[in-house]
Amino acid sequence: MFKYNCLNPIANIGLESFTEEYQKVENLQDADAVLVRSAAMHDLDFPNSLHAIARAGAGVNNIPLEKCAEKGIVVFNTPGANANGVKELVIAGMLLASRDVIGGVNWVSTQKGNPDIAKLAEKTKNNFAGSEIRGKKLGVIGLGAIGVLVANAATHLGMEVYGYDPYVSVDAAWNLSRGIKHSKTAEEIYKECDFITIHVPLMDATKKMINEAAISMMKESVVILNFARDLLVDEEAVIQGVADGKIKKYVVDFPNPTTAGADGVIVIPHLGASTEESEDNCAIMAVKEVRDYLENGNIKNSVNYPACDMGICENAGRICINHKNIPNMIGQYTSKLAQFNLNISDMINKSKGDYAYTIIDTESQVNADVIKELASISGVLKIRVIK
Numbered sequence: 001m002f003k004y005n006c007l008n009p010i011a012n013i014g015l016e017s018f019t020e021e022y023q024k025v026e027n028l029q030d031a032d033a034v035l036v037r038s039a040a041m042h043d044l045d046f047p048n049s050l051h052a053i054a055r056a057g058a059g060v061n062n063i064p065l066e067k068c069a070e071k072g073i074v075v076f077n078t079p080g081a082n083a084n085g086v087k088e089l090v091i092a093g094m095l096l097a098s099r100d101v102i103g104g105v106n107w108v109s110t111q112k113g114n115p116d117i118a119k120l121a122e123k124t125k126n127n128f129a130g131s132e133i134r135g136k137k138l139g140v141i142g143l144g145a146i147g148v149l150v151a152n153a154a155t156h157l158g159m160e161v162y163g164y165d166p167y168v169s170v171d172a173a174w175n176l177s178r179g180i181k182h183s184k185t186a187e188e189i190y191k192e193c194d195f196i197t198i199h200v201p202l203m204d205a206t207k208k209m210i211n212e213a214a215i216s217m218m219k220e221s222v223v224i225l226n227f228a229r230d231l232l233v234d235e236e237a238v239i240q241g242v243a244d245g246k247i248k249k250y251v252v253d254f255p256n257p258t259t260a261g262a263d264g265v266i267v268i269p270h271l272g273a274s275t276e277e278s279e280d281n282c283a284i285m286a287v288k289e290v291r292d293y294l295e296n297g298n299i300k301n302s303v304n305y306p307a308c309d310m311g312i313c314e315n316a317g318r319i320c321i322n323h324k325n326i327p328n329m330i331g332q333y334t335s336k337l338a339q340f341n342l343n344i345s346d347m348i349n350k351s352k353g354d355y356a357y358t359i360i361d362t363e364s365q366v367n368a369d370v371i372k373e374l375a376s377i378s379g380v381l382k383i384r385v386i387k
């Protein structure tokens, strides 16, 4: 029996794909796996029983990845599963920044019960007039799952699109519309574009990447859209930019005391992935990843351990070892198994940064003494018997 805990509500369609071998528990301390969306996990203590954390979403800045890796806890996310939901809201954000729909709708609500509202609206509507996005230049920083969809959609709306991503994946590059201009520097985006949207993960290297220096290069009346994370942007500098008339609008999906209610800022309460479809997709993918890891030891879409897949175990035994990426680990495992006269029928070892993962299938089952011996090897962080 496996136990899982949910730190946020996770869509039922995903949870329903857990079999009767799974039990939901209220306390993380009792869990083999945790499912989470944006709940902050940095200050949590993780029990030794915890094997996996699945982020039903993209951003993993709420999870202490290194601390988890060190404890042999594999952290998964669900790449692309909510990308369409975010793309649609980014397009809405561009339209809301271009035309004062929000101001107009708010004005109408102040006229409740006014029998002359239709006439008055015709006199007043000019206060809420705007411009169109067709023909404008959009710069997309970060061409991953979301950035590619936004860039492609914007070309279909008649925008001239520039894309910047020095680490773009081959898959993402294949999916980009041919008409998108490849920017080799972020500066080109800052200098050329009327709308700038960022879709990069929050990491030390990307924190405050949109700052005073970046803003100073931007065009007058630029619109900045941030559906990635608030800390990617120096928001004090943005508010100053709005006050100076340099920035027309800042559209952001992450409310905080700096931006809530600020002039020229459209703040959305983190709704990018809050669609039925995105929530379902993320939950289904997260549960699938957790099940494959707990039941078979396979890793797909982890952000702190390598991808590693040996399928379903057809052999008598399978052990999985989370370990440091240091020399001679495999040599030590194989010689320990040989000491116990265990024959290896299949094996895979992969590494990612400082961490590595090994799956070993054996021709007979591995007993507790063998596991104890393997666990005593320096650099082993966690060991699990799958079969």
Ligand SMILES: NC(=O)c1ccc[n+]([C@@H]2O[C@H](COP(=O)([O-])OP(=O)(O)OC[C@H]3O[C@@H](n4cnc5c(N)ncnc54)[C@H](O)[C@@H]3O)[C@@H](O)[C@H]2O)c1
Pocket (backbone or CB within 6 Å): 057, 058, 059, 060, 079, 080, 082, 083, 086, 141, 142, 143, 144, 145, 146, 147, 164, 165, 166, 167, 168, 169, 172, 199, 200, 201, 202, 205, 206, 227, 228, 229, 253, 270, 271, 272, 273, 274
């Ligand atoms: N508003 C929401 O509800 C919502 C929903 C999903 C994701 N997000 C946020 O959006 C981010 C992006 O999501 P995604 O699914 O597209 O992720 P992704 O991993 O598919 O794409 C991120 C891209 O950013 C690129 N990148 C990294 N550093 C860069 C840099 N310095 N300059 C330019 N490009 C850089 C990477 O190469 C990658 O292609 C997530 O990390 C998350 O923080 C927000």
Ligand SMILES: O=C(O)[C@H](O)COP(=O)(O)O
Pocket (backbone or CB within 6 Å): 037, 038, 039, 056, 057, 058, 059, 060, 082, 270, 272, 273, 274
């Ligand atoms: O990174 C993400 O996937 C988004 O920010 C969505 O977060 P949420 O699952 O809490 O809505």
